[in-house]
Amino acid sequence: MKMYNSKIWFGLFAILGSLAGRDCRPASGSLEAMQLGDFMFGGLFPVHQSFKIVNMTSNPIENVCETFTVSRLIQSLAMTEAVEAINKSPMLNGLTLGYKIMDTCSDVTTALQHTDIFMDKNCGSTNSFFQAVIGEYHSEVSIAVARYLTMGYMPQISYGSTAGVLSDKKRFPTFRRTVPEDDHQAKAITKILKYHNWTWIGIIATDGDYGRYAADQLEAQANKQNIFVSYRVVLPDFLNDESLDSKLNETIQKIANTSKVQVIVSFAKSHHMSRLFDKLTPTHLDVSGSLGIAGRRHSMC
The missing domain is CATH 3.40.50.2300 (Response regulator)
Incomplete structure (x- = not known):
């Protein structure tokens, strides 16, 4: 018998922060959490390990994320805890950090849809609302995201991607990671x-x-x-x-x-x-x- 009920965890993930504030739409079928701040950081976490398309005719295409993963949720909670700890300290002299954490469902296309939001391509804004992106975990997803973020020269920090190709600073100049290759x-x-x-x-x-x-x-x-x-x-x-x-x-x-x-x-x-x-x-x-x-x-x- 499973040690958890995934719907309870979904609810916890959803109430981590306010979901209001931006007009940009997240990818269909994924979860997100948001807290506004003076400096915003995007977060990409594969809270689900796979997904399936349930409606090809809808716009956007409707999909359902499957195989919930507690460990990836815990990593996303670590990001929120770090932001809240910094905000409670005098480190930023009254300024605050914020975040928008999104579930990639371990899928490259979904991750790129979320990255599009971080880059403000769908929002009509000249300057990005976000300062950097934290994620993703899987190397194949981080490689695709890194190529996109490089166009806007937005920093990306991965907590799990170890593929050696990501060390090539000519191809991925804005990518950094906290794990060895x-x-x-x-x-x-x-x-x-x-x-x-x-x-x-x-x-x-x-x-x-x-x-x-x-x-x-x-x-x-x-x-x-x-x-x-x-x-x-x-x-x-x-x-x-x-x-x-x-x-x-x-x-x-x-x-x-x-x-x-x-x-x-x-x-x-x-x-x-x-x-x-x-x-x-x-x-x-x-x-x-x-x-x-x-x-x-x-x-x-």
């Missing part, structure tokens, strides 16, 4: 493998900029240390993808039929791995005998 993760995992003399590994990743880049980096580092990749499975990025079940079944077969693999390294999203664990049986695990190493995504799931 994936190159460090790949080197650290390779050192663990080498220390324990684990020479055969399998890799599971989700289809996105983070998953593919992290898997590429690990494979490159592993080859330098004579560590071999027996198989590499790329799962569909979205949970509602029709091919996900067949890919999970394919992954289970590879795990069960490749006994030489000593360790399975995952760069997949946490909900994808939960689906995989639900399908695995003790028999599969006994046959393979493999250990598991989880990438950064699981430490913040």
